[in-house]
Amino acid sequence: MDDYLDQDIDILENEQNLFTVLELGVLPYALLLLSLAFFLDSVTALSLFLASFAVGMGGNLTAKMPSGLYGYQESFIVLLLGFLSLKINMLSSILIIIVIQLLDDIKDYKRNKINKKNLAFLLGKVECYLLAVICFLLSFYLDSIKAVSSIISTYLITYIIRLLLIKNEKAVSETT
Amino acid sequence: MPYFNKILFTAFEISIFLFGYVIGRRMGKKEGIIEGMSIVPLDWRKQLFETSICPLCNQELNLKVNCDNVHNREL
Numbered sequence: 001m002d003d004y005l006d007q008d009i010d011i012l013e014n015e016q017n018l019f020t021v022l023e024l025g026v027l028p029y030a031l032l033l034l035s036l037a038f039f040l041d042s043v044t045a046l047s048l049f050l051a052s053f054a055v056g057m058g059g060n061l062t063a064k065m066p067s068g069l070y071g072y073q074e075s076f077i078v079l080l081l082g083f084l085s086l087k088i089n090m091l092s093s094i095l096i097i098i099v100i101q102l103l104d105d106i107k108d109y110k111r112n113k114i115n116k117k118n119l120a121f122l123l124g125k126v127e128c129y130l131l132a133v134i135c136f137l138l139s140f141y142l143d144s145i146k147a148v149s150s151i152i153s154t155y156l157i158t159y160i161i162r163l164l165l166i167k168n169e170k171a172v173s174e175t176t
Numbered sequence: 177m178p179y180f181n182k183i184l185f186t187a188f189e190i191s192i193f194l195f196g197y198v199i200g201r202r203m204g205k206k207e208g209i210i211e212g213m214s215i216v217p218l219d220w221r222k223q224l225f226e227t228s229i230c231p232l233c234n235q236e237l238n239l240k241v242n243c244d245n246v247h248n249r250e251l
Contacts, residue, residue, distance in 0.1 A: 127198055130197070134190050141183045141187070
């Protein structure tokens with residue numbers, strides 16, 4: 001879903017993106033995977049999705065979304081809905097998504113140093129690491145299984161995506 | 177449960193450390209900029225006298241013609 005939303009930026013920056021492999025199939029596949037996650041644990045899946053939406057949109061202070069609201073307003077509404085319906089589950093999900101966001105920003109720090117939205121650039125690398133550790137510990141305190149499994153699955157998913165991209169790159173180079 | 181309380185306490189300790197680190201780093205940056213700004217003019221002057229090349233415009237000192245009071249050494 002993130003690759004689908006960032007396809008234009010990634011094309012401009014000449015970055016590899018899952019959209020180039022799956023093309024328009026990205027969104028249906030993302031929805032299919034989300035539905036499968038609901039089979040496993042509906043509360044965790046919903047809270048993680050809402051949390052990632054809120055964290056992703058929270059940084060957009062000036063951009064207006066298709067709904068007519070600003071990014072942070074959408075984020076606030078989603079957070080409110082999440083906290084009212086899922087309570088403590090939502091809090092642990094937000095914390096773990098913040099951890100993933102911080103780790104991703106630290107990873108991207110060298111690649112896009114002047115990106116205004118990069119937290120490692122805004123806060124500093126060490127601050128990001130420490131904040132990630134604090135958020136992980138708090139998330140572990142609230143829901144240990146979710147915290148550990150989220151981190152493991154993040155690395156697994158990025159590894160699978162990288163494999164897909166490498167495979168696609170090889171296929172493209174063979175045809176040309 | 178004491179194990180979980182320890183986790184909470186560790187998070188609290190790291191957040192205090194983070195607070196101190198953030199304040200120290202930002203204050204240090206500001207102090208560093210002020211210090212650097214006060215050193216740079218002296219350092220440039222030193223470089224100019226040592227190398228006879230202006231560190232700003234990279235021009236060599238004009239020793240013969242009195243065309244520039246700043247760049248003319250003999251005056």
